[in-house]
Amino acid sequence: MKRTIEYTLLIIGAVFSLIGIVFAFVIKFVSKTPEFKSEFKTSFNEEIQGTQDIPSSLSADQVLNSFAGFTNYALVILVISILLTIVAIIFVKKQRILSGVLAIVAGLVSILVMNFISFLLLIVAGIMLLVRKNKTNNQFEDVNFQNDLNNNQNNFESNDNNRNNFESNDNNQNNFESNEKQVNNLDETDKKKKDDDPYIY
Numbered sequence: 503m504k505r506t507i508e509y510t511l512l513i514i515g516a517v518f519s520l521i522g523i524v525f526a527f528v529i530k531f532v533s534k535t536p537e538f539k540s541e542f543k544t545s546f547n548e549e550i551q552g553t554q555d556i557p558s559s560l561s562a563d564q565v566l567n568s569f570a571g572f573t574n575y576a577l578v579i580l581v582i583s584i585l586l587t588i589v590a591i592i593f594v595k596k597q598r599i600l601s602g603v604l605a606i607v608a609g610l611v612s613i614l615v616m617n618f619i620s621f622l623l624l625i626v627a628g629i630m631l632l633v634r635k636n637k638t639n640n641q642f643e644d645v646n647f648q649n650d651l652n653n654n655q656n657n658f659e660s661n662d663n664n665r666n667n668f669e670s671n672d673n674n675q676n677n678f679e680s681n682e683k684q685v686n687n688l689d690e691t692d693k694k695k696k697d698d699d700p701y702i703y
Contacts, residue, residue, distance in 0.1 A: 511626055511627035512587055512591045512623075512624065515623035518617065519612060522576070522617055522620075523577060527577070530570065530573045543562040579615045580617070582611055583608045590602075598631045598632075599631070599632065602627075602628040605628030609621045
């Protein structure tokens with residue numbers, strides 16, 4: 503059985519996870535630059551002075567460290583998700599149950615970093631892999647048996663037609679022989695008449 507839909511969903515889910523990984527790497531790289539840190543600290547200090555919602559004990563360095571930690575966490579989650587998706591793609595035709603379970607797990611993992619698109623695509627692909635069964639050998643045997651039965655029936659009808667044609671030819675031959683006998687009988691009758699009557703020439 504072709505699994506085009508499942509393949510497509512898994513590949514698109516993996517692509518979105520890969521986009522997330524690239525995006526996380528870019529944020530991680532930018533957040534480490536001195537320019538970004540300096541601008542962030544200035545904005546953060548101004549925000550603290552202008553509002554009472556942010557605790558005064560919280561510093562810009564703590565926020566940057568927390569942001570860096572979340573970025574690392576997102577990278578790990580996305581890498582795990584994309585690896586599970588790749589393994590699921592490999593086993594789509596060989597082990598559909600295993601592939602479906604891996605796709606669902608990859609979707610659940612991706613939701614931990616709010617990757618909703620990959621989550622939906624992978625969950626749908628996993629459910630389809632679990633529900634849609636492969637064609638068994640018995641089904642193929644049934645199809646082959648039906649084809650053989652149809653072929654035998656066609657051969658039988660062809661043989662029957664050939665037999666009818668043969669019988670028709672045999673009847674024609676019998677009619678021809680009967681006509682030939684009648685002609686021979688007429689010839690013999692005429693000859694006998696000539697022999698009996700000498701005046702007939």
